[in-house]
Amino acid sequence: MGRLLIFVLIGYFIYLLVKKSSAAKIDKKQEAAEEETFKDPVCGVYVAADDAIIGRLDGQRIHFCSMACLEKYREQVGHTPT
């Protein structure tokens, strides 16, 4: 009977570990889905809203990965910074 109890306990711990790790995976997935990303039109990189440089051009908010890309875009479009 003692052996069976040990097996049950080991099984329970494995169950807890699997449950814990799969829960963590789900959390990460949700985080990634919730994080809004924008495509930098100059270099094509996707940037998170928190990390993006936001340029306002023609009343549009355009997200860039860096100031360099923002400047490049302004040059391409031919707008002067507002």
Ligand SMILES: [Zn+2]
């Ligand atoms: Zn860029």
